[in-house]
Every structure is written in structure tokens, then in C-alpha cells.
Amino acid sequence: MQSYHIAKHEGIENLALTQEATIPQPKRGQVLVRMRAASLNFRDLLVVKGLYPGPFPSQLIPCSDGAGEVVSVGEDVSEFVVGDRVCGLFHQDWIAGDMKDEHMANDLGGSSHGVLSQYRVFEKHGIIKMPSNLTFEEAATLPCAGLTAYHALAQNGIKHVGPSQSVLVIGTGGVSIFAAQFAVAAGAKVIVVSSSDEKLEKAKSLGAQHLINYSKTPNWQEKVREIVPNGVDHVIEVGGAGTLQRSLQSVKRGGQVHMIGLLAQKDPNDNFDVGMSVLFSGAILRGFIVGSRAMFEDMVKTIENNDIHPVVDKVFSFDQAQEAFKHMESQKHVGKVVIRID
Numbered sequence: 001m002q003s004y005h006i007a008k009h010e011g012i013e014n015l016a017l018t019q020e021a022t023i024p025q026p027k028r029g030q031v032l033v034r035m036r037a038a039s040l041n042f043r044d045l046l047v048v049k050g051l052y053p054g055p056f057p058s059q060l061i062p063c064s065d066g067a068g069e070v071v072s073v074g075e076d077v078s079e080f081v082v083g084d085r086v087c088g089l090f091h092q093d094w095i096a097g098d099m100k101d102e103h104m105a106n107d108l109g110g111s112s113h114g115v116l117s118q119y120r121v122f123e124k125h126g127i128i129k130m131p132s133n134l135t136f137e138e139a140a141t142l143p144c145a146g147l148t149a150y151h152a153l154a155q156n157g158i159k160h161v162g163p164s165q166s167v168l169v170i171g172t173g174g175v176s177i178f179a180a181q182f183a184v185a186a187g188a189k190v191i192v193v194s195s196s197d198e199k200l201e202k203a204k205s206l207g208a209q210h211l212i213n214y215s216k217t218p219n220w221q222e223k224v225r226e227i228v229p230n231g232v233d234h235v236i237e238v239g240g241a242g243t244l245q246r247s248l249q250s251v252k253r254g255g256q257v258h259m260i261g262l263l264a265q266k267d268p269n270d271n272f273d274v275g276m277s278v279l280f281s282g283a284i285l286r287g288f289i290v291g292s293r294a295m296f297e298d299m300v301k302t303i304e305n306n307d308i309h310p311v312v313d314k315v316f317s318f319d320q321a322q323e324a325f326k327h328m329e330s331q332k333h334v335g336k337v338v339i340r341i342d
Contacts, residue, residue, distance in 0.1 A: 003117035004321055005059040009050035012325045015062065017318075024121045026074035031122050033086060035068040036136035037315075038115050040328045040337045041144045041174065047109065048325060057113055064090045064108040066115030067130050067139035068341070077124050085130050088115055089293055090143045092126040096294035104289075108143075116321065118341055128296050131303040134310070141310040141336040142299070144290055145174035150299040151291035152258035153182050153234060158284060159256065163187030165233040168224055168250050169208070170243055172199040175260050177311045177335045179236040180208050185306040188234075191227060193220050202311070202334045221246040231255055244274065253282040260288055311335030318342045 001020045008014045026032045044063050046052035070084040080086065092112065094103040108114045130139035153161040161167060167183040169176045169192045176192070183190045184207035191210040192203040200211040210227050214220045224232065231252030237244060238260050247257050278285050291299075302308070313333035316324040318341050328337045 001118045002318070003061050004063075006048055006056075006062055007059065009048065009054075009056070009060075011049055012045075012322050012329070015048055015322055015325065017321070020117075023119050026072055026077075026121050028075040029077060029124055030074040031070055031077060031080050031086075031124055031127060032072040033068040033088070033120055033122060033127065034071045035066050035115050035117060035120055035341045037068070037140035037341055038063045038066040038339045039137075039141040039145070039174070039312075040324060040339070041065060042328070043144070044109060044114075045325060045328055052110070054110075056110065060109070061113040061115070061117050061120075062109050063114040063116040063339075064088075064110070065140055065143040065145070066120075066341075067136045067142075068115075068120075071119075073124075079124055080127070080129075085136070085139070086127040087130045087139055087143050087296075088120070088122055089126050089128060089296060090147065090290040091292070092123065094290075094292045095125060096292050099289070099292070116339065116341075118318075125293065128293060128300070131300050133304055133307055137312055137315055137338045137340060138310045140338055141174065141178075141312065142303075143296075145336060146178045146303075146310065147291040147296055147299060148260055148288055149175050149178035149182055149236065150302070151295055152236065152260065152288045153179060153186070154302070155291065155295045155298065156256065156258070156286070156288075159233070161186045161188050161234060165189070166191065166228045167234045167236065168193065168232045168247070169203075169236045170247065171238050172196070172203055172334045173238065173331075174336045176236055176238055177203070177206070180206055181308050181311075182302070183234075184208070185302065185308060189228070191224060191232065193224075199334050206311070219246075221249040224250040228252075234258065236260060245277065248274075248277045248281055248283055248285075251281065251283045254284070256284045256286065258286060258288055312338050314338070315340050
């Protein structure tokens with residue numbers, strides 16, 4: 001059995017493929033999964049570079065998102081059988097209901113070992129059957145990026161996305177593309193903002209109706225208001241300080257800005273007051289960190305019912321993990337970067 005480990009959290013070059021002595025075996029209430037694919041999130045890049053808060057297990061196995069097949073089950077496991085195709089849950093212990101602090105204590109690829117390994121043992125509540133219409137490579141993209149987007153739009157507890165609504169999506173990375181797909185499936189008007197016409201064309205092929213290149217239209221919030229004069233119902237905000245002001249200027253009074261990422265740098269000369277902007281816009285600004293097992297189950301039904309297929313930008317072989325991380329770092333991808341686990 002082979003696994004990747006992070007020897008030092010100092011860069012991609014410290015990601016090392018290791019031959020393990022034995023294949024772990026499931027105990028009571030556990031399931032052994034032969035991992036077939038893993039996908040990368042920006043978080044995984046931050047972890048390997050030492051830019052994400054710990055603590056981490058020693059010699060951390062990275063990556064939160066993966067899919068594989070059940071090869072063995074322990075005693076008292078009736079929910080799964082050998083051959084079931086499954087995904088691991090990002091938050092291993094968040095089953096349902098509101099998120100609690102303790103749910104952060106067992107996150108794959110962070111506080112617990114991840115899935116960039118040929119085999120992994122899970123507690124039975126830590127996996128879920130993957131959508132029947134997806135390949136392993138596609139399903140591997142769901143646990144973090146897919147579920148985060150679904151939580152924000154379809155399980156936010158305030159107003160779910162629907163046919164009479166509009167959604168502004170910032171960027172064309174994993175979470176953003178998933179959000180566009182879920183919004184299109186819900187019948188919403190979808191506006192996508194990106195720096196690349198090529199990436200915007202991909203968003204258009206997925207059903208996005210309005211495209212804005214922010215390299216050509218730096219004050220893109222004005223264009224959004226031309227398209228939706230009263231402002232959009234939802235913003236998928238992945239830029240953070242660098243885009244938040246324009247996102248708040250794009251959302252309708254009482255609309256929702258779903259904070260998911262922090263990719264864009266803030267202008268040091270920018271005196272933007274977040275509190276004042278939220279106060280006078282009446283916008284609802286909320287952060288999202290993935291979702292629960294119950295939300296994942298609901299997302300699986302949505303994916304199957306609408307035959308949604310995640311956008312996979314490029315698939316790397318297991319021995320090319322460092323190259324996959326570098327491709328992720330380049331930000332040239334649209335959708336998800338996947339590693340096939342041979």
C-alpha cells in the first residue's frame with residue numbers, strides 16, 4: 001500500500017510517496033475503502049505550504065476529498081457492503097443539524113489524515129454512497145467543493161435558490177463552478193465573473209446566462225446592476241477582502257453573500273468599511289465551511305435527479321501528485337483538479 005505524506009509543511013516538494021508496511025483492517029463499526037480518486041482544494045495547497053492553521057497529525061496524509069470502493073467491513077456494519085462506491089465526508093463527525101465546534105476536530109486532510117492513499121479506514125458514519133451517475137474521478141470532487149456550494153445555495157436556512165432568483169458567482173474554481181451548476185439546475189439566473197474569456201465560455205456551456213470579464217470590466221458590480229437593477233439574491237464570494245466590497249454592492253437589500261474563500265488580495269489603499277456596508281445594504285453576510293452528512297445525502301439526490309456532472313479540469317496519475325498541486329497553484333484550472341489513485 002502506498003500513501004502520500006507531508007514530511008514538512010514547507011512546500012509542495014515535501015509531499016512524499018511512501019510505501020506502507022501493511023494495509024489497515026477495519027474494526028467494529030469501520031469500513032475499509034480502496035481509494036480510487038482524490039481531488040484538490042485550495043485548502044490542500046495551503047496545508048502543504050504551511051499556510052493553514054493546525055494542529056495536524058505527524059506525517060499528515062493530505063487531501064479531504066476522495067472516492068473509492070468498499071473492500072472490507074468490520075463487525076456491526078450493515079449500511080455498506082463490499083463493492084459499494086463511496087465518498088468520504090470532509091467533517092467526519094458532522095452528521096446533521098447545526099455545526100458545532102467539535103465537528104472541526106475530525107476533518108480529513110487537516111486535523112485527521114486525508115485520502116491521498118490507496119486505502120483508508122473510515123468509521124461507518126464517515127462515508128456516504130456516491131451518486132450513481134458519476135465516475136470515481138467526478139465523485140471525488142464532491143466532499144468539500146460540491147457540498148460547500150450546495151450548502152450555501154440549497155441548505156442555507158434562510159432562502160434557498162430557485163427559479164425567480166439570481167446568483168452571482170465569483171470565479172471559475174471548484175466551488176464556483178459547482179455553484180453555477182446547482183443554480184442553473186434550480187432555474188436561477190446565473191452571472192459569472194472571471195478574469196478569462198476562455199473560462200467564462202466554459203461557464204456559459206454549463207448554462208450561465210451572463211458573463212463578465214473583470215480584467216476588462218474592473219467595476220464589475222456596475223455591470224451586475226445593469227443586468228439585475230435591484231441586485232442579485234445570492235453571491236458566491238470566494239475572493240474575500242479583494243472582492244467583498246463589490247459583492248456587497250451587487251447584492252439586493254436583504255440578499256445573501258455566502259463567504260466561502262479568501263483568494264483575492266485587498267488593495268492596501270482601500271478604506272472599505274465592511275460593517276457600514278452590511279448595515280446600509282441590509283445584506284446577510286455568512287461564512288460556510290462545507291456541510292453535514294445529511295446535506296450530502298440531499299445533494300446526492302439533486303445530482304442524480306438533474307444528471308449533474310462535476311467539471312474536471314485535469315486528471316493526474318498517482319505518481320504525479322506534486323504536478324497536480326502545482327497545476328492547482330497556477331490557478332489555470334476551471335473546475336477541479338483530480339488525482340487518480342492507481
